[in-house]
Amino acid sequence: MSELAVGVVGAGWMATDYHIPAFTSHPDTRVVAVAERDADRRAAVEREQAIPGYDDAAAMLSAHELDVVSICTPPSTHEEIFLTAVEAGCHVLCEKPLALTADSARRMADAAAAAGVVTQVGYLHRYYRNYDRALELLSNDLLGEVVEVTVAHHSAPPSAGWYYDPDLSGGGVARDLFPHTLDVLLEVFDAPPEVTDARVRSLRDRPVEDAASVSLDFDGVPVECSATWTQTEGVSRVLVVGTEGWLELDAETLQGDVHGRPFEFRHGERSLVDVGVATLFPASDEDAHTARIHDFADHAARGDTDTAAPAARGVAVAEIIDAVYDRCGVDWRAAR
Template identity: 30%
Template sequence: MEPLRIGIIGCGSIAKHRHIPEYAQNPNVKLVAFSDDVLERAQEFSTLYGGSAYNSFEALLANEQLDAVSVCTPNAFHAPISIAAMKHGLHVLCEKPMSITLEEAEEMIQTAAENNVQLMIGYNQRYFSPHVIAKEIIESGKLGKVLTFRTTFAHGGPEQWSVEKENSWFFSKKKAFIGSLGDLGVHKIDLITWLLDEKIEEVSALIATLQKPGDVDDNAAIVAKTSSGAVGTITTSWTLVPGEDNSTVIHFENGTMKLITDSEYPLIVEYRDSSVEKHTVDAVSTNEVQLNSGVIDAFVEALINNQPVPITGQDGLNSIKVVLAALQSSEERKTIPIVY
């Protein structure tokens, strides 16, 4: 079988540290084109991996014979670029959040269906080893009904990660639309709904800019109610120092599950009878300690086997609904129901 011909649109940090090296390590892939508004970034990767460099996604789509693209641009451009690529008959792996409006997300899903291509959203939290095992334990049923949860994603801010440092597009409402909630919150929304196999049905939120420059949030706190009636919190921050917190604690009828950052035991399960399971699996990936995201391999595997992608546009839309409801709640100071 011929390898998949992949193009990279947007050559910033997420492409540099995740998409490009993980594609390069996959034997079923050939990286053939790179585009970025800053041509030198695209040229850096074309020099390293071969292929062509472009300073616009339009030129890449017009000049290359591709099977799929990764869209790794600022948030505001995810939808229009993904839609254009799918109209060219290409499969798309789009970084999160998939869009900045519900209408854009719905158009992305519709465009994929109309052009018989696949659309996958890059929620890598599902593939972290502690989360995979946690999902298996929850599905076994031995913990019983979920009651409450708290999940957090926090670090010192995108300037520590972005190729643009303090001038990062993450701080621009025009390019990012949302701050820590869109950068980190969508991950934890997707994670908790995937782990529990539930939807979030209503939210109350407070969202603020406490320290960082720009006009997007750097901290957010959401109180959420799920479809089974469980109540929990989802918090995000760009102002945590030092280190990173990517933790989740879930309380069930028969015990408590703890997913902990930077621990010898990233997954601990404490049961009602006082027994404890400590799992020595790979730790949760952080900005400082990069592990294979799993997303790229899953995308490639689905395409080469002609199978549905595991994280769909609908999954992305569901997370966007929660984010937008949280923004509305914070602005209007009231609880917002979410309709699916």
């Protein structure tokens, strides 16, 4: 099988640190072009990657027969680029959030389904090995019936100015950080939740919220989620309590108790040795960003549309976030 030709749209840090290296290292894909409006960033990628650059995605698609388009641009641009790529018959990996609104996300998902192309939204948390282990425990009902879930996701304030511009971002921290959490929750529960309460706050007088909390009801199971742009060193912790045990995890550590038996993983691995005074775990080479992009590339190479988080998942996530803003009486869409 010949390699799939990839065009990357956007040449910011997400593209240069993750997308371009990951597609380059995958055996079935090669990056052949980049589209970037900023001339300096475009020239830097052209020079460093020895590939041609274009002002926009349409020009790139006109110049190359691409198999894959990878979107690493602000959310306000996602729908137009996505639809242009799908119309050209390309598979699409799109960074989260998929779109600024659920209506926009539905148009994108419908177009992709009609074209039969492979899509994936770039959610990250499910690709940490601890999250994979936790999902395995939950899917096998080892915790019994889930009683409640609490999620706290706190990150450093973004450096890119577009995050704070509602015309470009579609909202603040809720639109930025909740998608990772919601993707995992939608994997755990069979039906979408009801938003029973929500709150957004501005801590530093920004144009969009930098603190948000939401109460969800997944068919009787209460879930509390909070997110802020406050921490220099980010933290994202999940606590799940069941009738037969509990688990708590972040990207590094997964621990808990099942039927009275405690367990602990580091980066998805059990300890090598427990000598009483110290527990030793194997060294980790975990790279969740590369894992998610390689997973998409594997599906694209097979033409398998059943990815971990296709555009339809992006629709479900967007519907919940729209409901959060509606509950708070905030409509960033009005700014557009």
